[in-house]
Amino acid sequence: MTMRDARRWWGLGALSLALLTLGFDLTILNVALATLSEQLDASTSELQWIVDSYALVFAALLLPAGLLGDRFGRKRLLLAGLALFGAGSLAGALVDGAGAVIAARAVMGIGAAVVMPLSMSMLPAIFPPEERTRAVAVWSASMALGLPLGPLLGGWLLEHFWWGSIFLVNVPMVVIGGIAVALLLPESRDPAAPRIDWAGSALSMAGLVALVYGVIEGPVRGWADPFTLGSIGGGAALLTAFALWERRAREPIMDMGLFRERRFVWALIAGVLGTVVMAGVLFVLPQYLQVVQGNDVLGTGVRLIPMLAGLMLGGLVTERLIGTGRTGAKPIMVAGLFLLAAGFGLGALTEVGDGYPFTAFWLSVVGLGIGLTMVPAMDTVLSCLPENQAGRGSGLVQALRQTGGALGIAGLGSLVSSVYRDRFDPGGLPPQAAETARDSIGGAAAVAARLGDTAALASARDAYVHGMSAALAVCALGTLAVAVLVAAFQPGRGRERARPSADTPESVHEHVAS
Incomplete structure (x- = not known):
C-alpha cells in the first residue's frame, strides 16, 4: 500500500532532512580536525579514530539494520536510529576528551547505519511507481547536498562557536526530522521476515570492518604493509565466507x-x-x-x-x-x-x-x-x-x-x-x-x-x-x-x-x- 495524499511529500521531506544531516556529518570533520587536535590535545592516531570509528560501525551494521527493519517495523527502527544519532551528537558536543568523542562518533555511526537503508526502503512504501523516480531524486539530492555543506557549515561554526557546535548542530535537525517521521510516515514491515541470521550477521560485520579498516590504514601504513594486506585479505575472505553461508542458510540475511x-x-x-x-x-x-x-x-x-x-x-x-x-x-x-x-x-x-x-x-x-x-x-x-x-x-x-x-x-x-x-x-x-x-x-x-x-x-x-x-x-x-x-x-x-x-x-x- 502506498500513501496517496500530500503527506507522502512531507514524509519525504522528513527523510531528506535526516539524510541531509548524515551527509554533512560525513564531511564536517574535515575542517575541524586541527581544532580538535589543539583543544582536545588529540594525537594523530586519535584524530584518525574520531573519523574512522563512525565509518567502521556504519559499514558493519548496514546489512543487519535493514533486516531488523523488515522484521520489527521500518518506521520504528528509523526513529530509533535517529534517536541514537541525536544522542551521540549531543554526547560528542558535551564531552571533553578524545576517547569520549571517539565513543560518541561510534554511537552516531550505529544510528546512521539504521537511518540510511531504512530511509531508502521507506520510499516504495509511500510512493507509487510513477512517482518513485522523483522521490529517489529528492532522496539522493538531500544526501549529496550535505556533502559540500559539511565544510561550509563546519567552517562557519568554528569561526563563531566552540568545537562542540559541529556535533550540536545535528540535534535540532534530528529532533525535527524524528517528529516529522513519527507524524507523517506509515509503519511498514514484513510479517514473514526471517529470524536474524546471527552467523551471517557476524560474518558480514566482521568482513566489512576488516575490509574498511584495511582500506583506511592503507594510505597510512602503506598498501604493501603486512597489516594492511592481512586486514584487506581477511575482510575479503570473511565476506566470501558470508556469501557462501548465505547460499545455504535456511533464513538468509541477504537474498543471493x-x-x-x-x-x-x-x-x-x-x-x-x-x-x-x-x-x-x-x-x-x-x-x-x-x-x-x-x-x-x-x-x-x-x-x-x-x-x-x-x-x-x-x-x-x-x-x-x-x-x-x-x-x-x-x-x-x-x-x-x-x-x-x-x-x-x-x-x-x-x-x-x-x-x-x-x-x-x-x-x-x-x-x-x-x-x-x-x-x-x-x-x-x-x-x-x-x-x-x-x-x-x-x-x-x-x-x-x-x-x-x-x-x-x-x-x-x-x-x-x-x-x-x-x-x-x-x-x-x-x-x-x-x-x-x-x-x-x-x-x-x-x-x-x-x-x-x-x-x-x-x-x-x-x-x-x-x-x-x-x-x-x-x-x-x-x-x-x-x-x-x-x-x-x-x-x-x-x-x-x-x-x-x-x-x-x-x-x-x-x-x-x-
Missing part, C-alpha cells in the same frame, strides 16, 4: 538470488561507481580549491555548489523523462555514465594556472553525470527488490555504496599522494621541513608560509595538480569502462521486469497506518 538478475546487478554497479567517484572527488578537490586556488574553508564549500547544481538538474531531467514514460532507465543511466566520464576527462586536463571558471564547468558536467546515473540506478535497484525484502535489500545496497566510497577515498587519495610525493621538489628546505611538506600539500603550504619559500609552494601546487589530474583520469577511464559494460549487458526497457507485487506469492508485505 538478486545477483542473478542483470537489471539489479548492473544498476547496482552504476550506483556504487557513482558513490565511489563522488566520494573521491570530494576528497581530493577541496585541497586543490584551498591551497592551489587560494580559497578559505567557506569559499571552498561555495565552490563545490556547481557539482550539486548539476546533480539536481540530472535528477530533474531523469524524473521528467522516466516519469512521463518517454524512456526507460537504461538510456539515461548510460548517457549519465558517458557524461560523467567526459567531465572527469576535462578535469584531468587541469593546469596550475587555470582559474575557477574551468573548474566550475567540469564540476557541473560531473554533477550532471552523477545525477543522470545515480537516480535511475537507485530507482532500478528499488524496483528489483521484492517488497518483503525492502529493508534487507536497501541495507545491502547502502553497505556496498559506503564500502565503495571508502575504497574510492583511500584509493584515489593514495594515488594523489603518490604522484605528489614523486613530483614535489623541496629545493633548499631543511630536512624536517622538507618531510613535512612532502607529506601533504597542506603541510607544504604551512612550511612555505613559515619560511617564506615561494619556490617550495609552487612545486607543491604543481605536484598536487598532477596528482589530482591522475586521479580524475582514473575516474574517467573507470567510468567509461562501466558505461560500455552497462550499455552492453543491462537489459533494455522492453525486458525490464517489475518488482514483485505484495499480492503475489513471491512477496508478502504489510503496511500499518501510523
Whole structure:
C-alpha cells in the first residue's frame, strides 16, 4: 500500500532532512580536525579514530539494520536510529576528551547505519511507481547536498562557536526530522521476515570492518604493509565466507538470488561507481580549491555548489523523462555514465594556472553525470527488490555504496599522494621541513608560509595538480569502462521486469497506518 495524499511529500521531506544531516556529518570533520587536535590535545592516531570509528560501525551494521527493519517495523527502527544519532551528537558536543568523542562518533555511526537503508526502503512504501523516480531524486539530492555543506557549515561554526557546535548542530535537525517521521510516515514491515541470521550477521560485520579498516590504514601504513594486506585479505575472505553461508542458510540475511538478475546487478554497479567517484572527488578537490586556488574553508564549500547544481538538474531531467514514460532507465543511466566520464576527462586536463571558471564547468558536467546515473540506478535497484525484502535489500545496497566510497577515498587519495610525493621538489628546505611538506600539500603550504619559500609552494601546487589530474583520469577511464559494460549487458526497457507485487506469492508485505 502506498500513501496517496500530500503527506507522502512531507514524509519525504522528513527523510531528506535526516539524510541531509548524515551527509554533512560525513564531511564536517574535515575542517575541524586541527581544532580538535589543539583543544582536545588529540594525537594523530586519535584524530584518525574520531573519523574512522563512525565509518567502521556504519559499514558493519548496514546489512543487519535493514533486516531488523523488515522484521520489527521500518518506521520504528528509523526513529530509533535517529534517536541514537541525536544522542551521540549531543554526547560528542558535551564531552571533553578524545576517547569520549571517539565513543560518541561510534554511537552516531550505529544510528546512521539504521537511518540510511531504512530511509531508502521507506520510499516504495509511500510512493507509487510513477512517482518513485522523483522521490529517489529528492532522496539522493538531500544526501549529496550535505556533502559540500559539511565544510561550509563546519567552517562557519568554528569561526563563531566552540568545537562542540559541529556535533550540536545535528540535534535540532534530528529532533525535527524524528517528529516529522513519527507524524507523517506509515509503519511498514514484513510479517514473514526471517529470524536474524546471527552467523551471517557476524560474518558480514566482521568482513566489512576488516575490509574498511584495511582500506583506511592503507594510505597510512602503506598498501604493501603486512597489516594492511592481512586486514584487506581477511575482510575479503570473511565476506566470501558470508556469501557462501548465505547460499545455504535456511533464513538468509541477504537474498543471493538478486545477483542473478542483470537489471539489479548492473544498476547496482552504476550506483556504487557513482558513490565511489563522488566520494573521491570530494576528497581530493577541496585541497586543490584551498591551497592551489587560494580559497578559505567557506569559499571552498561555495565552490563545490556547481557539482550539486548539476546533480539536481540530472535528477530533474531523469524524473521528467522516466516519469512521463518517454524512456526507460537504461538510456539515461548510460548517457549519465558517458557524461560523467567526459567531465572527469576535462578535469584531468587541469593546469596550475587555470582559474575557477574551468573548474566550475567540469564540476557541473560531473554533477550532471552523477545525477543522470545515480537516480535511475537507485530507482532500478528499488524496483528489483521484492517488497518483503525492502529493508534487507536497501541495507545491502547502502553497505556496498559506503564500502565503495571508502575504497574510492583511500584509493584515489593514495594515488594523489603518490604522484605528489614523486613530483614535489623541496629545493633548499631543511630536512624536517622538507618531510613535512612532502607529506601533504597542506603541510607544504604551512612550511612555505613559515619560511617564506615561494619556490617550495609552487612545486607543491604543481605536484598536487598532477596528482589530482591522475586521479580524475582514473575516474574517467573507470567510468567509461562501466558505461560500455552497462550499455552492453543491462537489459533494455522492453525486458525490464517489475518488482514483485505484495499480492503475489513471491512477496508478502504489510503496511500499518501510523
